[in-house]
Amino acid sequence: MEAVKSYRIPVEAPKDLIEEYFKVKQRALDAIFSHVKISKKAHLNLKAEDRKKLRDELLREWKYSKHYVDSAINSVIGLVKSWITLYNRGKAESKPEITKRTVYIKSTLFSFRNGILKISIEPNKRYLEVDLTKYPWIHEDFDRIGGSILTERELIVTVKKSVEPKAEKWASFDVNLTNVTSSINGEIKRYDLKELYHIHRTYETKRQRIQKLSKIKPLTSRRLLEKYSGREENRAKDFMHKLTTQIARELKEKNCGAIMERLKSVKDKILNHSKKMNRKLSKWNARTFQFMLEYKLKWLNLPVKYVNPKNSSKTCPVCSGSMASYLGRIMKCEKCGLAMDRDVVAVLNLQMRGEGFPQRALDEIIEREGLSRNENNNSLCIPT
């Protein structure tokens, strides 16, 4: 199995390359988009000879390394294909657009020796050299460097290594709007997300205000929207990065793998506005948390497992009876009477579904609830 990680390194990128690459992508987009055929559904009808013709055309006035043109064509094809998917679902806007001035650098465009990444700009003539040894946070524990992304101010380097994740113990996680609840080998721990919630809300409110403006001033509102989305998303992602890095370290110390809920794309029901917004944010939290934690754990050679979360906060972790809302977020089992916070119920169920009941959690429940264990069948008896 291969683990992947990326680093942002500040660089001064060759502005001319960034600009020319941007233009070449726009030209490629015009050409490739003209091959999108729309009958009932949209599809891309780009033959190998069309592609070759386009490549030759774009290379005519291209002084930089040829691979850039190939990567530009590939990235535009990707963009057009995802537009087609959206279009066929009835969700596409008028036409795809190139908005970001980023250059994709394939592994064929650089060499890596003695910690120095040498990226070809113009063949045998001009290079961008990045000394990775200057950055102590880039550990040398990688096998190879993959494709990278160059922007005006930074290089996003992707590093890879082979791993064989395994763990002795397990931790489970339940992510919602304002906290992450975990059961780390049966020990319950919570991580506060209120700061993140605040970031999200500020961003959503601003966005709504700008959207109202969009009918009067479409261009201004789009620019504002891009600016704010980028900024707030960076802050939110930054928060999640810190949290998942911290959790990944904790799990490494305890040699714990992670069990998380398998998310599915639920079609949004018609909800009132604030409910809908909270659901969207909650979903963002869960997806971002899972994505970040998974790749960080993989890098540390720890496994991740996804389990079906159906009824995970409504099933009694002790007797499997069904639980109902009792007081605030407390759930109570209709069969055995166990009362417990719904997030804790959820993580215990996730952990059980992934790896069996953690002994530690069981002991804690027994002690707290005054239950006694039936030694013969390991089930719990309710004191009368």
Ligand SMILES: [Zn+2]
């Ligand atoms: Zn029960």
